[in-house]
Amino acid sequence: MKRLLFVLLSSAVIIAGYAMYSKNDLGLMRVSFAEYYFEASLFEVGVVALAVILIMLLLSFLYRLIIDYASLFGKKRSERLAEKARHSLEQGLIELAEGRFDRAEKILLQKVKHTENPLLTYLAAARAAQHQGAHDRRDDYIRQAHHSAPDADIAIGLTQAELQLDHNQLEQALATLNHLNALSPHHPYVLKLLAETHDRLGDWERLRELLPDVKKANVMNKEKLLSLEIDTLCGLISDRGKTGDVNRVTELWDMMPRNMKAIPEVVEYYATELIRLHASGEAEQVLRDYLSNHWVESSVVLYSELDVMAGEQHISAAEDWLQDHRHNEYLLYALGKMCLSRNDWSKARTYLEASLSVKPMPATYLKLAQLLEDHLEDNKQAQEYYRQGLHMLVGDYGEQALANAENDFQRAIVVPELRVI
Template sequence: MIRLLLVALAVLACGAAAAFYLRAETGYVLISFHHWIVETSLLGLLTAIVAGLFGAYALLRLLVAGVSLPLTVRRMLQRRREEKAQASFETGLLRLLEGNWKRAEIELVRRAADHHAGHLNYLAAARAAQRLGAGDRRDHYLRLAGEIAPEMEFVTLLTQTELQIERGEFAAARDTALKLRGINAHHPYVIALLASSYDGLQAWESLRQLLLDAGTREALGEERYRELMTRTLRECLLEAQRLARLDRLKTVWEAAPKDFRLVPEVRNEYVRGLARLNAHAEALAFVADVLARNWDPLLAELYGELHASDPLTQLAAIEEWLKQYGERPELLITAGRVCLRNRLWGKARSYLDAVVRVAPSAGAYLELARLCEMTQNGEEAQRFYRQGLEFSAGL
C-alpha cells in the first residue's frame, strides 16, 4: 500500500511538472481512426495515457486476485490451523510439566495432524498416556510418531525404551534397546538403558558382558557402574555356586576388573564359592594372602570354616594374625573353631573364653557348648546353649 501511494505521488508530481512547463504552449494532437476523430492537447493525451495505464494495471491486479483467491484462502486457513496446532502443542507440554496428564494428552493429540512436528506431539502424548497407565494408547502414539517421521526412528525407540523400563517391561525394553544399539552402539544413554533392562531381568551374565565392554564405565558414570558391577559379579559368583561350576566361578573372578577384586562383597563371595565347591586349599591361600596385607573380619571368620590339609599351619597363620591385628573377636573365634576341629580342647577353650570376654556372641556360646559336649560336660554345655539363646533374644 505504501509503495502504491509513493508511485501515485510520483506520477502526480510528474504531471504537475509537465503542466507547469506546458502552461504557455499546451500543444495540439489529432488522432483519426476510420470515422473517429479525436482532438486534444498534448497534456490531455499524456493524462489519458497515464490514466489508461493505471486502469489497465488495476484491472490486471483484480483479475490476478480473483484467480488466486482460492489459493490465498487455503493458505490463510492452513496458517491459522498451524498457529492453533502450535498453541495446542505448547499448552500440552505445559500441562505435561504440571503433571496434568489427562489434559496434556488431549491437547497434544487434538491438533497433532496440523503441527509441523507432529511426531513430537505423539512422543509427548505417549509419556502422558504412560502416567495414566494406558499402555495401549502409549504404544499407539509411539507407532504414529514412527509413521509420521521414520527418519526420527532413533528418538522414537529411545522414548519407547525409557517408558518400557519405567513400567517394568524389561524384556520389551531389552529388545528395543538392542535395536538402538544396532543404530548407534556407542550412544551413552542407549548403553545405560540396556544395562537397566538387563538389571531388571536379572540377566546377570548379559549384564556382566555389557559392563566389561570398553566405554560402558564412562557411559554409566562411576557411581552407577560400581553399583551394577558389584551386584552383577556377586550374582554371577552365586550362580556358579548353584550350578556347582568351579571353572565358571574362576572365569568370572579372573575377568573382573582389578579394582573390583578388592571390593569386600565380591572378594568374600569368591572365597565362599571356593569353599562350597571344595577348593579349600585355594581358598586358604587366597585368605592368607589378603589378611597378610589388610584386615577383613569376614574373611578372618571364614578362614576358620575352611578345612586345611595341615591344621597346625592353619592355626599358626591365625596366631600370627593375632599378633599383627590384636585379639579381634573374629580371629579368636576362628582360632577356637580350628582348635576344636583338631581336638585341641585346652587351646579351644582359652580362645573361646577370650571371645566371650572381648565380644560375646551367640556363635561363641554355641562353640563353647559344642566343646563341652565333646569333653563330656553336658551340664556346662546346657548353660552355654541357654546363654547363647538369651544373647540372641537380647535378654
C-alpha cells in the same frame, strides 16, 4: 503499483487534453473482419486502450490487496492457534510434572495439530499414558512422534526404551536399544541403558562384553560402574557354579583382573560359591590370602564360618592377625574352631571364651558347650552355655522359664538353629 497507476493516469490526462486542445485530426483506425468492421479515431482508440489498461491494473491491485488481507488474517489466526498450542504444551508438562497424568494427556493433545513441536508433545503424552498403564496409547504416541519427526529416531527410541524399562518390559527395551545401537554405535546413553538392561536381565556374558565400551563412553560415575562390574562378576560366578563344576569357577577367578580380586564383595561371593561346591579348602585359601592384605569384617565373618581341617600355617596366619585384631570376636571364634579341628581342646576353649568375652554369639556358646560336654567332661558348665546360647537365640522369656538347666539342655539338642557348620 501506486506509482505506476499515477504515471498512467497522468499520461492519459495529458494526451487527452493535448488532443482536445489542438483539435488536430489524428486519423482513423479501421478494423474489418468478414462483413464486419470497426472504425474509430486514433484518439478514441488510445483512450479506450488506456482505460482497459487502467481497469486491468486496478483489478490486479484489488486482487493483491484481497490476497494480502487474507494472508494477514490467516497468519494472525495461525499465530493465535500456535500460541494456544504452546500454552497447552506448557500446561500439559506442568500437569505431567505434578502427577496428574490423565489431565496432562488430554491437555497435551488438545492443540497438537497446531503445535510447533509435535515431537515433544507426543513424547510427553506417551509418558503420561505410561504412568496410567495405557501401553497401547503410549506406543501409538511413540509412532505419531516418529511420523512427526522422522529424523529423530534416536531421541524417540531412547524415550521408548526408558518407558519400557520403567514398566519392566525388559525384552522389549532390549530390542529397542539394540536397534538404536545399530543406528548409532557407541552412543553413550544407549550404551548406558543397554548395560542397565542386561544387568536387570542377568545376561552377564553380554554385559561383560559391553563393559569396555561403557567405560570408554564415560556415561557412569565410578561408583555405579564399579557396582555394575561387581554384579557382572558375581553373576558369572553364579552361572558357572550352577554347572556344578568347580573348575569352571576357579578358571573364571584366574581370568579376573587383579583389581577386582581386591573387592570384598567379589572375594566373598567367590568363596561362598566354593563352599557351596564343597571346596571349603580352596575357599579358606582365598579368604586367608585376602585377609592377609585386606582386613574386612564381613570377610572375617565368612572365614569364621568355615569348617576345615586346619594346618599349622592356617593357625599361624590367623594368630598373626591377632596382633592387630585381638578383640575381634569372629577371628577368635575362627581360631577356636581351628583348634577344635586339631583336637587342641585347651587352646580351643581359650579362644572361644575370649570370643564370648568380646561379644557373645549363639554359635560360640554352642561350640563351647559341645567342647565341654564331649571332650572336657564339664557337663554343668556345658549346660550353662547351652542355656545362655538358647536364651540369646530365642529371646528372654523370663528367668522362671529358663531356670531348669536340664530342660534347657534338652531343648537345645532339638533346636536345629543352634547347629552350625
